[in-house]
Each structure stands twice: as C-alpha cells, then as structure tokens.
Amino acid sequence: MAPGETTWKLSLFAPKPTVQAALLAHDLIDDWDHELVIAGREVAEDRPDEWVLEGWYPRKPGKAEEAALGGLFEGKTPRITVEELPPADWVTLSQHNAPPIRAGRLHVHTPDYPADRHAIDFVIPASQAFGTGQHKTTAGCLEMLGAMKASGVIARNIADIGTGTGLLGFAALALWPRALITLTDIDPVCTGVVEENARLNGIPMGAGAGEAVMIVADGMDDPLLEVRGPYDLLIANILAGPLVSLAPDFAKAVSPGGNLLLAGLLAGEQEAVVKRAMARAGFRMAARLQRGDWAILWLRRRRQW
Structure with a gap:
C-alpha cells in the first residue's frame, strides 16, 4: 500500500476471542491476497473484551474481499462496515x-x-x-x-x-x-x-x-x-x-x-x-x-x- 494513495478500510466488530480466532485462521492461509492487510485490536483501552478486525485494501473492496474477511470467522460473520479513507500514510499517522x-x-x-x-x-x-x-x-x-x-x-x-x-x-x-x-x-x-x-x-x-x-x-x-x-x-x-x-x-x-x-x-x-x-x-x-x-x-x- 503506497503512501498517498486512497485506502479502503473494512471493519468487523466482535468479542476478543472471536477476533483472535480469526487472526489465527488468517495465519494458516497460504494464498491470502497480500494487498488485503489485516490487524486486530481493542476497540478502546477501557473495553478490553471488545475487539475489531480491520482490513485495508488499495481499491474499493468487492464481494471477494468481504468474503475473504468473513470467511475467517466460524459461525455467524459479524457485520462488515466499509469506509473510504483519504489519501494518507496510515502507518505514519498511527x-x-x-x-x-x-x-x-x-x-x-x-x-x-x-x-x-x-x-x-x-x-x-x-x-x-x-x-x-x-x-x-x-x-x-x-x-x-x-x-x-x-x-x-x-x-x-x-x-x-x-x-x-x-x-x-x-x-x-x-x-x-x-x-x-x-x-x-x-x-x-x-x-x-x-x-x-x-x-x-x-x-x-x-x-x-x-x-x-x-x-x-x-x-x-x-x-x-x-x-x-x-x-x-x-x-x-x-x-x-x-x-x-x-x-x-x-x-x-x-x-x-x-x-x-x-x-x-x-x-x-x-x-x-x-x-x-x-x-x-x-x-x-x-x-x-x-x-x-x-x-x-x-x-x-x-x-x-
């Protein structure tokens, strides 16, 4: 993901164990699309049991990208929200x-x-x-x-x-x-x-x-x-x-x-x-x-x- 390009963010909110299990499932996939970068984190320091799985993609994500993220979850997939981010180096900003x-x-x-x-x-x-x-x-x-x-x-x-x-x-x-x-x-x-x-x-x-x-x-x-x-x-x-x-x-x-x-x-x-x-x-x-x-x-x- 080059700095200065528009990025799209996908977010899935779920309890901490659910997101951690999804991260583990991601690590076991050999043919993951390297352009779809993911990470998991706490929603806030005072809410340690509430987590979000976030994915960043350099183009507007379609059904394939949403399905890839959703497929990391066992059972019911959390609702996916999609957000267009302005051009920025999100690593630097973070x-x-x-x-x-x-x-x-x-x-x-x-x-x-x-x-x-x-x-x-x-x-x-x-x-x-x-x-x-x-x-x-x-x-x-x-x-x-x-x-x-x-x-x-x-x-x-x-x-x-x-x-x-x-x-x-x-x-x-x-x-x-x-x-x-x-x-x-x-x-x-x-x-x-x-x-x-x-x-x-x-x-x-x-x-x-x-x-x-x-x-x-x-x-x-x-x-x-x-x-x-x-x-x-x-x-x-x-x-x-x-x-x-x-x-x-x-x-x-x-x-x-x-x-x-x-x-x-x-x-x-x-x-x-x-x-x-x-x-x-x-x-x-x-x-x-x-x-x-x-x-x-x-x-x-x-x-x-």
Missing part, C-alpha cells in the same frame, strides 16, 4: 506523537519527545515502516534483548528479520556493539527508512563489526543473508504464520546453541502452534514474556539433533 517507552536500559521516542541521557536512547520518527517501539511486541522484544544481555548471552553475528524501522537491530547492536548485524525486510520502503534512522542514531552502515547491512528479502531467501550466517542471535518480530513456515530455515541459519527471539504472535493458540514448529526444528524454550495479548519467546537451538 505512530505520530506516540509516547516514549522504556525497556530496561533502552529508551525509544519519536522526535516529539526529548532524549533520555541516562539510557541507551533511540529516536525513531513515525515512518512508512512498522516498529517505533510502541507496539507491545516491539517493546517486549526490547525487554527480552536486555534480559539476554544480562544473562550473559554473547552475540557476535546478529540478524533481524522483518526489521521495519531497524529499531530491534539497532538495539541489539547497542547491547553487543562489536557484532556483525544483518537487517532484512520484504518491503523495499524499509531500506530508506532504516538508513535514515541509522543516521539519526549514529549507527554505521557497512559490512564490518559494529556496522549494519540492510537487505530486501522475503524471509530467509537471500544469498547474502545466507553467506553472512550462521547467526548466534536471530530476531523475527513478524507474524505467527510466517514464523511457522520459516522454522526450518531458522534452524539452518542459527548456529548450534544460538538464540532465536520471536514475536508477533498472540498468546494461546498462535503461541502453541509456533512453539510446536520450533520444537520440530530443533529449538527449545529459554524464556517467555507476555505483554498484553502478545507472547515474546526466547528459544535456543539444540546443540545436538
């Missing part, structure tokens, strides 16, 4: 003026707020990419990275898959400043976003120790990503469905005894499905966080299969 977050030693803020000189500080402007630190999964990953460092994890070669703004990769590099780090995303827009954020935060771009390389890649499918491995820390804050599909690739990319940080999955059914896939691929649980409805998982690759 992040504008977002309050700062503090996760251990890490402090993340947009330019609307001051830096924290007592913390490892990052300024991440609202942008066309996801990952300012405001979403519970991103904030949870920052917490888990701090916990990894505190527990003695040594990371010399790091990859951040689905990096978005580059924030999680930058945070990892701040914690392990001599590491090699590879940032990837499927969206080409992220390249410019990451490079600008690297400049703002003094992160050198390059192929050496303490520098970051940015790659446009679909999952783990890139020769440079393969050549720069194996990784002793791989981060993937994406979605449950892709995490399950990528489990065998993660096993090939992470060194024996290496660490895998996963997020973007709802606690409960999605978490269980992801854990099973990772166990089959040779990973074992090291630690878990839950922030709101979202699970953040730290796993280690077994040294022996």
Whole structure:
C-alpha cells in the first residue's frame, strides 16, 4: 500500500476471542491476497473484551474481499462496515506523537519527545515502516534483548528479520556493539527508512563489526543473508504464520546453541502452534514474556539433533 494513495478500510466488530480466532485462521492461509492487510485490536483501552478486525485494501473492496474477511470467522460473520479513507500514510499517522517507552536500559521516542541521557536512547520518527517501539511486541522484544544481555548471552553475528524501522537491530547492536548485524525486510520502503534512522542514531552502515547491512528479502531467501550466517542471535518480530513456515530455515541459519527471539504472535493458540514448529526444528524454550495479548519467546537451538 503506497503512501498517498486512497485506502479502503473494512471493519468487523466482535468479542476478543472471536477476533483472535480469526487472526489465527488468517495465519494458516497460504494464498491470502497480500494487498488485503489485516490487524486486530481493542476497540478502546477501557473495553478490553471488545475487539475489531480491520482490513485495508488499495481499491474499493468487492464481494471477494468481504468474503475473504468473513470467511475467517466460524459461525455467524459479524457485520462488515466499509469506509473510504483519504489519501494518507496510515502507518505514519498511527505512530505520530506516540509516547516514549522504556525497556530496561533502552529508551525509544519519536522526535516529539526529548532524549533520555541516562539510557541507551533511540529516536525513531513515525515512518512508512512498522516498529517505533510502541507496539507491545516491539517493546517486549526490547525487554527480552536486555534480559539476554544480562544473562550473559554473547552475540557476535546478529540478524533481524522483518526489521521495519531497524529499531530491534539497532538495539541489539547497542547491547553487543562489536557484532556483525544483518537487517532484512520484504518491503523495499524499509531500506530508506532504516538508513535514515541509522543516521539519526549514529549507527554505521557497512559490512564490518559494529556496522549494519540492510537487505530486501522475503524471509530467509537471500544469498547474502545466507553467506553472512550462521547467526548466534536471530530476531523475527513478524507474524505467527510466517514464523511457522520459516522454522526450518531458522534452524539452518542459527548456529548450534544460538538464540532465536520471536514475536508477533498472540498468546494461546498462535503461541502453541509456533512453539510446536520450533520444537520440530530443533529449538527449545529459554524464556517467555507476555505483554498484553502478545507472547515474546526466547528459544535456543539444540546443540545436538
């Protein structure tokens, strides 16, 4: 969905378990129309059990798009409302003026707020990419990275898959400043976003120790990503469905005894499905966080299969 284009939004209101089940059903569909982007959320903070499933489409949706969304629900489909949105970058708008977050030693803020000189500080402007630190999964990953460092994890070669703004990769590099780090995303827009954020935060771009390389890649499918491995820390804050599909690739990319940080999955059914896939691929649980409805998982690759 390019910024500046008219977008159509479809909304379906339902109880929290119903929307979460629909999100899980979506993750299991291999041939989903990638132009129909969906997300689920609370209607309001004071109404945590009332949720809405939202879909965004670059053209006026027809019966096929409505049927696709409705088909995610078992039983009676909630009423679908369709709304034409004015031309705008809705990702940027959703992040504008977002309050700062503090996760251990890490402090993340947009330019609307001051830096924290007592913390490892990052300024991440609202942008066309996801990952300012405001979403519970991103904030949870920052917490888990701090916990990894505190527990003695040594990371010399790091990859951040689905990096978005580059924030999680930058945070990892701040914690392990001599590491090699590879940032990837499927969206080409992220390249410019990451490079600008690297400049703002003094992160050198390059192929050496303490520098970051940015790659446009679909999952783990890139020769440079393969050549720069194996990784002793791989981060993937994406979605449950892709995490399950990528489990065998993660096993090939992470060194024996290496660490895998996963997020973007709802606690409960999605978490269980992801854990099973990772166990089959040779990973074992090291630690878990839950922030709101979202699970953040730290796993280690077994040294022996």
